[in-house]
Amino acid sequence: MDPARIVISPSTASQVHDWLRKRVQRGDLPPGMRVSETEVAAAIGISRQPVREAFIRLASDGLAEVRPQRGTYISRISVSAVLSARFIREAVEADLARAVALARPADILDRMADEIACQHRADHAAKVEDFIESDDRFHRLLAQAAGQDAVWSDLERLKAQMNRLRHLSMRVFDRSFTIGQHQAILDALCDGNPDAAETATRAHLRQMLTEVPQMAAAQPDYFTD
Amino acid sequence: MDPARIVISPSTASQVHDWLRKRVQRGDLPPGMRVSETEVAAAIGISRQPVREAFIRLASDGLAEVRPQRGTYISRISVSAVLSARFIREAVEADLARAVALARPADILDRMADEIACQHRADHAAKVEDFIESDDRFHRLLAQAAGQDAVWSDLERLKAQMNRLRHLSMRVFDRSFTIGQHQAILDALCDGNPDAAETATRAHLRQMLTEVPQMAAAQPDYFTD
DNA sequence: TATGCCATACTTCCATACTAGTGAAGCATA
DNA sequence: TATGCTTCACTAGTATGGAAGTATGGCATA
Numbered sequence: 001m002d003p004a005r006i007v008i009s010p011s012t013a014s015q016v017h018d019w020l021r022k023r024v025q026r027g028d029l030p031p032g033m034r035v036s037e038t039e040v041a042a043a044i045g046i047s048r049q050p051v052r053e054a055f056i057r058l059a060s061d062g063l064a065e066v067r068p069q070r071g072t073y074i075s076r077i078s079v080s081a082v083l084s085a086r087f088i089r090e091a092v093e094a095d096l097a098r099a100v101a102l103a104r105p106a107d108i109l110d111r112m113a114d115e116i117a118c119q120h121r122a123d124h125a126a127k128v129e130d131f132i133e134s135d136d137r138f139h140r141l142l143a144q145a146a147g148q149d150a151v152w153s154d155l156e157r158l159k160a161q162m163n164r165l166r167h168l169s170m171r172v173f174d175r176s177f178t179i180g181q182h183q184a185i186l187d188a189l190c191d192g193n194p195d196a197a198e199t200a201t202r203a204h205l206r207q208m209l210t211e212v213p214q215m216a217a218a219q220p221d222y223f224t225d
Numbered sequence: 226m227d228p229a230r231i232v233i234s235p236s237t238a239s240q241v242h243d244w245l246r247k248r249v250q251r252g253d254l255p256p257g258m259r260v261s262e263t264e265v266a267a268a269i270g271i272s273r274q275p276v277r278e279a280f281i282r283l284a285s286d287g288l289a290e291v292r293p294q295r296g297t298y299i300s301r302i303s304v305s306a307v308l309s310a311r312f313i314r315e316a317v318e319a320d321l322a323r324a325v326a327l328a329r330p331a332d333i334l335d336r337m338a339d340e341i342a343c344q345h346r347a348d349h350a351a352k353v354e355d356f357i358e359s360d361d362r363f364h365r366l367l368a369q370a371a372g373q374d375a376v377w378s379d380l381e382r383l384k385a386q387m388n389r390l391r392h393l394s395m396r397v398f399d400r401s402f403t404i405g406q407h408q409a410i411l412d413a414l415c416d417g418n419p420d421a422a423e424t425a426t427r428a429h430l431r432q433m434l435t436e437v438p439q440m441a442a443a444q445p446d447y448f449t450d
Numbered sequence: 451t452a453t454g455c456c457a458t459a460c461t462t463c464c465a466t467a468c469t470a471g472t473g474a475a476g477c478a479t480a
Numbered sequence: 481t482a483t484g485c486t487t488c489a490c491t492a493g494t495a496t497g498g499a500a501g502t503a504t505g506g507c508a509t510a
Contacts, residue, residue, distance in 0.1 A: 011293055011463065013281075037492070047465045052492080053281055060285035068236060069471040069492050084375035088317050095316040150309035158379055236493065262462070272495045277462080294462050294501040453510080461502070472491070480483075 012046055016054035024063045024074055025160070026129075027167045031076040031222040035064070061160055076224040077161055079216050082208075085158040090205040092151060093139065097197040099146040101189050108145040109190055112138055116182050123175045131175060132166055138182055145189075162208075168222070169215050181207065237271055241279035249288045249299055250385070251354075252392045256301040256447040260289070286385055301449040302386055304441050307433075310383040315430040317376060318364065322422040324371040326414050333370040334415055337363055341407050348400045356400055357391060363407055370414075387433075393447070394440050406432065 010018075020040075023029045041051045055072050058064040062081070066072045100109075115138040122130035143152035181204040188196035216223040235243075245265075248254045262273045262280065269276070280297050283289040287306070291297045340363040347355035368377035406429040413421035441448040 008293060013463080036490090038490090048492090049464055049466090053278065053463095055492095056278055056281055057285055060282060066492075068233060069490095070473085071491060080375050081379075084373060084379055087320070087373055087376055088313065088379060091316040091320040092313050095312070095319075148309060148312055150305050151312055154306075154309055154313060154383055157382065238493080261460095263460095273462095274494055274496085278493095280462095291462075292502095295503085296461055451510105453508105455506105455508080457504105457506085459502105459504085462500090464499075465497090467494105467496085469494075470492090472489105474487105474489090476485105476487080478483105478485080480481105 011050070013050040013053040014057075016040070016044065016046075016050055017057045020054055020058055021061060021063060024058070025163050025167070027164060029074050031074055031164070033074045035072050035074060037072070061157075063160060075161075077165055077216075077222055078225050079212060079223055080225045081161045082165055082212055085162050086205060086208050086212075088158060089155060090202055092155065093142060093201050093205060094198045096142050096146040096148060096151070097185065097189065097201040098194040099148075100142060101192055101194040101197040103145065103147075104189065104192055105145050108141055109186065112141050112145075112182075112186050112189075115141065116179060116186065119175070119179050119182065123179065128167070128171060132163075135178070135182075142185075165212065165215060168219070169211055172215075172218075173211060178204075178207070236275070238275040238278040239282075241265070241269065241271075241275055242282040245279055245283055246286060246288060249283070250388050250392070252389060254299050256299055256389070258299045260297050260299065262297070286382075288385060300386075302390055302441075302447055303450050304437060304448055305450045306386045307390055307437055310387050311430060311433050311437075313383060314380060315427055317380065318367060318426050318430060319423045321367050321371040321373060321376070322410065322414065322426040323419040324373075325367060326417055326419040326422040328370065328372075329414065329417055330370050333366055334411065337366050337370075337407075337411050337414075340366065341404060341411065344400070344404050344407065348404065353392070353396060357388075360403070360407075367410075390437065390440060393444070394436055397440075397443075398436060403429075403432070 020029070020035075029035065035055070037048045037051045037055065041048045044051070055064055055066055059066050059072075063075055064072055065075050115134050118134040119131055119138070122128075122134060140149075140152045143149055143155075181200065184200040185197060185204060188200050245254070245260075254260065260280070262276045265279075266273045266276045280289060280291055284291050284297075288300055289297055290300050340359050343359040344356055344363070347353075347359060365374075365377045368374055368380075406425065409425040410422060410429060413425050
């Protein structure tokens with residue numbers, strides 16, 4: 001038997017944490033919403049303690065805010081946090097793109113093309129969730145192609161706030177435009193042109209600079225800073 | 226009275242977390258060491274629950290590993306995590322350096338020069354802690370000078386593993402060499418030369434590429450991956 | 451000697467009870 | 481009406497006991 005298939009059953013607290021995190025990221029639990037240890041515990045049918053520990057983890061993720069003796073609230077989306085995460089992504093992915101344009105690993109570039117096709121399909125079918133997941137895979141593949149898979153894992157922690165915003169914005173903004181930018185990046189990579197790849201990547205990620213203020217203005221209750 | 230001076234007394238759990246985190250980063254609690262809820266609680270004179278919650282936070286920081294029904298251990302330093310954090314820092318600080326070289330905010334450049342002087346003093350006095358703190362301030366000023374203070378806060382989370390390694394390596398490697406690299410960066414910034422600033426920054430951060438394997442080879446028990 | 455079983459002493463995890471801080475509603479007072 | 485006080489329901493924080501899982505050493509057995 002494959003030793004990797006032996007999984008220790010995860011604790012209640014970490015299961016609750018996973019559940020809450022997904023709900024926050026998808027926007028089911030909107031920014032500013034109050035959550036209560038007691039209520040969540042009662043809803044699940046467990047004691048307060050595991051829920052409390054899940055809240056602590058959620059706070060570490062920057063997705064919740066525990067105010068002692070007052071209550072726990074889903075964090076509002078910090079505009080400055082999103083912008084600084086965006087800055088970091090631009091710098092990092094620009095370097096990744098340069099590296100990939102030089103290495104040009106055929107198999108991974110093929111898979112990136114597959115993802116773009118997937119994004120076209122999701123766009124036409126108006127499946128926002130599918131689109132976002134494929135978008136993530138596309139960027140992850142970029143890191144993988146540069147032999148820096150671990151880098152993407154680190155970025156994901158920073159992306160927590162960005163992800164929530166994306167679930168709002170993807171319903172509003174033109175997805176086909178995003179796909180075009182992905183295609184431009186891939187074209188430059190396949191051409192083996194580092195400068196063009198970097199330029200296309202930076203242009204793609206700077207798109208957010210115009211979108212974030214619009215989102216924040218449209219739903220000010222969800223944002224802070 | 227200044228409203229900012231009103232501080233709500235932090236919970237026991239978060240105080241324990243701060244205390245443990247500092248001890249891990251300084252190397253007082255070495256990688257691989259076993260820690261126990263019961264023992265820590267008894268040592269401080271409190272119940273197990275706050276200690277347990279501190280452990281959860283520590284695990285979120287990537288500094289500890291809680292193994293259910295088995296024990297809690299201080300994380301070994303992940304070589305790949307350090308390298309990917311380094312990759313991210315190089316990309317980000319290269320962009321920051323370019324921006325600063327164009328803006329050239331005189332006041333902050335002065336403070337960077339002050340930090341270099343501080344590093345000389347700490348080096349001669351062999352005060353490792355002082356040196357590391359000034360090193361951090363130098364890099365934070367770089368972000369500040371680019372108007373991206375929040376970026377440095379994000380990087381600090383990634384630096385958790387790197388920091389521990391630094392407390393080991395700073396005792397070993399030539400600190401005056403590091404100071405020289407800082408000076409080269411600052412010179413390029415003051416010259417208003419973005420290309421030179423980027424080059425100097427990248428060279429500085431690539432230094433780690435040679436140091437990490439040496440550290441890992443010297444103390445294999447402290448590392449993993 | 452080698453193997454398998456079991457008692458035991460740990461560990462974290464969860465449930466429960468209690469403490470202490472917060473805030474809002476109600477009421478008395480000026 | 482406006483102000484200040486009390487009360488009370490509710491919050492998160494902490495203490496403690498016990499449940500469930502794990503590792504280890506001793507001992508009987510082959």
